[in-house]
Amino acid sequence: MAKEAQKLRKERKKARLELSNGIVLEGFLIGADVSTSGEMVFNTGMLGYSEAMTDPSYLGQILTFSFCLIGNYGVPAYKDGDFFMSLGHESSSIKTQGIIVSDIFDGFYHHNSTISLEDWMKSQNVPGIAGIDTRFLVQTIRENGGLFGKIVPQGAKSPRIDRFDFLKNFSNAQYADPSKYNLMPSVSIKEVKHFGKAGKAVAVIDCGVKWNIIRMLLQKGCRVELLPWDSDFSKVQCDGWLISNGPGDPANTGGLVERIKKGVLPQNKPILGICLGHQLLALASGSATKRLNHGHRSHNQPVYSLPQKSAYMTSQNHRYAVDKNSIAKGWRLWFVNANDDSVEGLIHKSKPFMSVQFHPEASSGPNDTGWIMDNFISLL
């Protein structure tokens, strides 16, 4: 099932990672033999590569795993349409443009895996590079703020641009910045979907929702109505709202902020915003967002809850954040980041509105803030 690590290195085709700051790194091609481009990001989580790669928030990005050994346990079993059978998958396909790793394991021995990471990438036409000094690359990304890159296999074929809508913008671009485009059409469902039969109804605005959000709502006894990003929210009947995570710049979401402001807020029903959903809710309520240097992408972001006076380990994946100096009237700080003091959550002083920058649904990462979902559901 596994090729010898050293053979891997011997038989590999070479590939280059070309960065927008002029640095070129050479390594071995893994996954599909296609070229690609995207925004360079890194994640310092040590496990959960399949969750990360299928997380729609990574759309348009080339993901660098800082951890040195990726692929060890293969890719968890996937069953189309079955969230619970597909633990380890956060959407139906790989969303990253490509991945950069130090070392990849091309095999799988884990009881819950059915395919190796490489074969999975090949099957979905996603390329990557192994044999890169990922520590150096992480430092480069960290020091450069916005950095873009291209994966160029030896004798490269032209990039495939049919995987997602927004990629048509990438076809001629040297180094494309995905956050310049509205990414919602590429990640959101096209038609309303219903999950679960009984319980309180939660309307989930799909901005690229992670399946674990839906899993948790169902597990906790709710019904879910999953809405396309461009639905008319004012007509939706529900007990509460969840604005999901997703990729890109919250300000560049094609009128979504306005529709939340006009369609969701006036209903005065409980609202929970997660990640991008938190930023969208903040914008809709009159706060502002800003772009961080390189954002937070890891499983070990410490956040501190001001009302609870306690701290939690969280999973995060974002570059934009709510500006601390812009918090709208009626809202107060809920969570702050214990490392850099950035805004990690807001809560309305009188209405049942709340939002968090991190992922209470985890997957991958720590489950410490799952209680936020409970709190939200208790308000329905």
Added chain:
Amino acid sequence: MPLLEFLKPKNNKKQKVLLLGSGALSIGQAGEFDYSGSQAVKALQEEGLEVIVINPNIASVQTNKGENKKVYLYPITPFWVEKIIKIEKPAAIISSFGGQTSLNCVIELHKSGVLDKYGVKVLGTPPASLEISEDRELFANKMEEIGISIAPSFAVNSVDEALKKAQQIGYPVIIRSAFALGGLGSGLANNPDELQNLSSSALTNTPQILIEKSLYGWKEIEYETMRDKTGNTITICNMENFDPMGIHTGDSIVIAPCQTINNVENNMMRDAAIKIAHSIGIVGECNVQFALNPQEYAFYVIEINARLSRSSALASKATGYPIAYIAAKIVVGFDLLELKNPVTATTSAFYEPSLDYVTLKIPRWDLNKFTGVSKLLGTQMKSVGEVMAIGRNFCGVLQKAVRMVNENEDGITAKIFRNATDDALQKELISPTNLRLFAIYESFRRSKTIEDIAQKTKIDSWFLSHIRSIAESEKELLEFFSCPQKMPSVSKSDVKKAVERISKEYLRRLKYMGFSDFQITKIFLEAFCGTDFKMSVKEIRALSLAVRNARKKLKVLPVVKRIDTTSSEYPTKSNYLYLTYEGICDDIAVKKKNNSIITLGSGSYRIGSSIEFDWCSVMASAYFKSKKNDSVIINCNPETVSTDFSASDRLYFEELSFERVLDIIDIENPLGVIACMGGQNPNNLIAPLSEAKVNILGHSQKSVEDAEDRGKFSAMLDKLGIDQPAWTAATSRQEIDNFIQKNGFPALIRPSFVLSGTLMNVANDKQSLDYFLSLTKDISADFPVVISKFIQDAKEIECDGVAKNGEVILSLISEHIENAGVHSGDATMAFPAQKIYGQTVNVIKTIVRKIVKGLNLNGPFNIQFIAKDNDVKVIECNARASRSFPFISKVSGINLADISCKVMNNEKIGKILLDESEIPFVGVKASMFSFQRLDGADPVSGVEMASTGEVGCLGKTFNAALLLSMESTQIKKPKKGILLSTGREKDKVKFMSVIDNVYKLKVPVYATSGTAKYLQDRGYEVNTVHWSSSNESPKAVDAIIDGKVDLIINIKKSFEMDEFQNNAHIRKTAVKRGCSILTNLEKAIAYFRAYDSYEELQKSDECISL
């Protein structure tokens, strides 16, 4: 102010906190507690507290004198701790930094009400919570309450009950004892018979044992959690055992972070660990162990340790997160958010480190040192030390770690099982010993499949596939070098030519796979000359420089990476470093005009080289730090203080191999390298490094060689007119017989090649000589047997000192309690010497001066002598710091390590004269043995060292110091009875000098027949017992098994085999039953004589502190 209210200064006086250590190093409780304890001391001192340390481990860094610190070298028992509480009146006591010893002691002091009586608060996890963590039934109830599964397990108090419960659970079952460390008294029983044996033995040591479902083959995973008093909890690191459940985690190869589990599994166990920490009410650190089902999403929690542990030390070194330091801050009142991560200095301590590398720990076993010990690994820990390798892929760290732990450069390619049959290999895979890894490797060399090995070993195939990759690579390289005609000899240019054929890319790949230059050279030699090439390590090492040169030419060089806890998410100035070939640039830039001094550490703790050399290394590093040099340490032992990144300006957590040290020297370009402070391991590098033009500080290469080469040293002694025991390096049996004819028995036999290890032995007659020689391979010029006259009934004396340019700066004399014949590492030592003739001292000092001059020593040294009636002979000279340096330094008040550094730093320094009579106390250093964990080992001390640790206690008199040091090494005052076998006629006579003290202990006295008769003839009442081979009863072993005696004096009569075996049976049984045992006449006599001072010592309200 985060400090707890009652710890804040009162009337401008600092509050005192009592910190208990873990005592002597033993199997299951080793150097990791010096690391955690010294971090705690630092953390507490920073908060304005005065720290009172109780720990008899004199060689530890935590027992160094310091400001706002007092050190009591006393046994860690409720009795002595209470006495010190009475003297010091501390505000609080800390239980969690001194292992199980400290934890048990604090629980006992709490239960007996002593702590309440003196108003001493327990810091950290409260005693009630500690009890839940320690009592398996309470723990099981708690887990049930919070819905976390534990393996089916029942606490039983009798063998019958055990059998009944085992029937219920189904065999195989595990037996564990409550309140024990390192899996003592535990084991696997496959059937009622085995259970009967194990449980009856375990129940003699503890009132309660556990019968548990065997989870053999499940993955064993640990989480290190930290919780503050407000409830904030993190898991700092998870670790996965390469060896599945069934092998004690202390004996398992461990990788951090976990490698074969996915996100779902990780978080389900992480959630459980946090929930457990909450439910029990942990304040500080807690280790949680899980068994994970490899076939489905299911796990059991195995146990928790509500204290710092070996695993927490490993996790600290693996992540860079200083767990003990932070835990100490938490127990005095801080919460995690009030603390910064010391590695980044800017981010929060409420943080779970992210690693961008992997670490691999491999245990070090020294099973060859023990006669008769079972080498099988199981649920009882047997290893005496460990190493950790850091790298960016599994093949690389595995190869590195194997080289580190065996201190040779062969690593995993060592041909241990090359000639083994397939059956033998298979047996090793199924019933593992300490050598299983090599059997796995050999199996893959023989093209066995991963599935096959996985089925036999239950080791996860992910690990196995990597080991196979290494084996495949070796075969490929052998093929690459293959040469049609085997050559009889080889030159440097042959190697050069061959290596130059390797492309840059291939060479990179080999380095990435973890092959050292030495291994590549050896593989070449095998291809070039055939498997049987005969070449010394020294020669191969010299040839390997051709590989090194080729590498440098092709720029295939390792890079330096930082361990920073954040995977570079935040910039850090971390000084914690490792080298890897998987990278294109260094994390650090060393200044061109560098003034660094590199101290080479001691590597893995092992028998013969332990914490004392870490103390020396730490002292050296601190010295050069204080001199504003860049003080650099290279070491690979995660249990040490020297690998605490705050002990140096730069720490390279790396291999102490010739290749790697040169790599670091290339990067650092140091002013000098110190190789004489870390024991024999770095000392062995002096020659090759000197030849590579490295500036070694201290003794010259020539001095070291002249001291170490037996022939050269002996010739020098002859030239200087210094006496030495007769010896020869015999190259044939005839030469041995000739030697015996001339010098007679007994003789000390030291073969250069022994099938079962490196055992030295004393042959007393032809029979035993034949037997010992039968253990050696052959006697030839290549494998000579060193044979020397063994002098009986002589005193052994040591001199530790420092020399400069051939002149003695300082020399201090200590004496052994035991007569010559007991390895100096096992002997009990007194300083200042108590019973040496003034004349002898003068003779010794004169000899020391001559030797120092003759060898032109320039640094620390240790010379060993035997003296019989003022007739002094030299046994050996170590041109390096010795085992006794910390002991002599702390008792004399003169830091020998500092003085050695002054010499190495070429500072002006005059002769130091110490009037030993000014030392207000006597120090006794005693050895700690771990025979209780070594099934089958004969607990007799002899010429081969067997102790795993030591203590040093101080007393106003020699007697007081001896009693304290005996109590600290588990020689306890008997409560049940004494069993005497006092040896030869003349030994019996000598022993009579203390016989009244034996009877004064007011417990029944038993004696084996000869001794009994001797006593009865002299009017003493004694119960006669017999040898196992005798027809008469009662038997001595039955008295032990029936619990009638708890102190055994067993002096061997002769070196004859028959007597040896009978006594061995008594000794082994005694150890198994947890009795105190003394096997040396002089030590036994000294011990009973010391009871003259017993009352006085117990009643005294004074304790000596440093």
